[in-house]
Amino acid sequence: MNIQEATQRHLELCELLHRHNHLYHSLDRPEISDSRYDALFRELLELEARYPRLRTETSPSRRVGAAPVAKFEPVAHSVPMLSLENAGSLEELREFDARIKRALGRRENLTYVCEPKMDGVAVELVYRGGRFSLGSTRGDGTTGENITDNLRTIAQIPLRLQPPAPELLEVRGEVYMELENFRLLNERRTEEGETVFANPRNATAGSLRQLDSKLSARRPLCIFCYGIGRMEGEAPDSHAEMLGHLQSLGLRVNAPMTLTRDSVEGVWEYFRQLEARRDSLPFEIDGMVVKVDSRALQQELGEKSRTPRWAVALKFPPRQAVTRVEDIRMQVGRTGAITPVAHLSPVEVGGVMVSRASLHNWDEIERLGVRIGDRVVVERAGDVIPDLVRVLLEERTGDERELPAPQSCPACGSPVSRLEGEVVPRCQGLSCPARLKEGIKHFASRRAMDIEGLGDRYVDQMLALNLVQSVADLYKLSREDLFQFERMGERLADKLLAAIGQSRSRPLERLLFALGIRHVGEHVAKILARHFGSLEALSEATGEELCALHEIGPQVAQSLTGFFASARNKEILRSLKESGIDPESDTRISSDLLAGRTFVFTGTLSRLSRQEAQSRVEALGGRASNSVSKRTGFVVAGQDAGSKLTKARELGVTVLSEEEFLRRISELENLS
């Protein structure tokens, strides 16, 4: 066979394999036997082995996996992957419906689409020119990880879309594992002496996180698609049509279980039906998603920061288990908050062993009436965090012990006080070892100063050896100090010292967050860093100056002035400065040309991302907000701008096109 013939045959094979894959996985209508398919597939592999140049990006041979990667690269989602608000009762569903009708100003019912909520892992697939070109995890919704190689191994994900495919299509879906396959996988792992996965979702997540996609290829993963991000060309008018469109492109959607309903009662009825069917399904679902069907209305309703206003997740009641409270212990957080934690006889809840559950505070203990020794019902809230639901009073033997609220801190013995209006009792001891420990852990944490390797164990030893009295002392540690630690060799010590050293150059906003000032989290820290530019400037600010800033109120201001007034804190800051930690904010507001002006961006911006636009406004002292009111200065309308544009016109707010906005903002940038 010469090259030309080989190329020809390769093309034929690709077409055949794509077609039969589509028939089998997407249409559920195979035309050839599995063994015939395998034969074609083997022929393709042999051909490509002989002529490696034929191995294209979307060749079906890619299904077997690619070379391992060292780590997953971050991928920014061009349209954020939002999460959903939850509802657990007909009541809450009615509230959702009422809220929507209020927002839209209408009385008549509207059409909702109901689809099962798969218990799996959310992913995004990007198709360019009809070819699968990028696949990623949801991550935090803004940025996920590039798992293209792993996703390519899933036979249900088409490598090419059925024509006519849009030039660009971003599809969202849920990757999951069928129960039977999950069982078989665990069986095999047991035989091979490996640990078993707790549940199908963990197995799916684990499979997608394999750095070697050849391993992912051996995992039986499935996918259902349920949404889109960006899409070139005309998008369908309704969600249901959109699903149909995805299906016609060869993407797998859960059509038989997706249907529309014209009233909340109808929605609820279907939810109850799904719940009844839940245990007989071949895969796990954890609820049902309800969406406003009309895409125009979806647009009009818009989003909050993390969730769309036009969808809600109805959750099945979480799985519960019964166990015994062995003990209730006190934990002291970095702010001094004293949290009671129930230590439980280990019990399996929804596939995971649970041995502890936070009781949050004393009001909660009283509400539940829980005593040490009680038999209790435990569930996992949102299927993640263990939560104690109720006490089985009828099983009391009389040997249970009540627990008094603490009068003094369990760690340092100093008095505990509960401030007016607050639920949480706090330790007021300034040198409380528990507070210091948590404070250092927070300081070193990833989102703060990001000191890699400085975890629980080392912090404990530093404190035990009395090497650190405050976070500032971290930067005074010597190799000799570290050598006193258990199991600490030269290499480890140098690594830790290097990590501490590296953290010196963290930006101001991180340092501010790391200091653990009450009411100063990441967001507030960023505002302060941008506005003041240095610790010194901030420390000199008066309460009034602080309150004048947007999103800073009296509570936050008082907490800040209080922090900087303390002699001990002054000493810590001086010491940090001495160690070379005194960052200037690099994103300092460069001018106040836009001070007091609020911008709202709506529709799709084509020349810059929304984030970019917002940060440019903020750099000039302006603010970016999400909702239009009469106090909004400008509305910047991109393509397909919806209700916000309408509202802006009604209120007489100035509307700018993207071009006008860009021209004006660059003029201002040049001025400053």
Place this chain on the structure above:
DNA sequence: ATCCCTCGAGTTCA
């Protein structure tokens, strides 16, 4: 005064 939205803080397990 009231509603809505975000933020901060505390939490589990693999």
Place this chain on the structure above:
DNA sequence: CTCGAGGGAT
């Protein structure tokens, strides 16, 4: 993830 609470809009 889920509370409670701070802050802004109305």
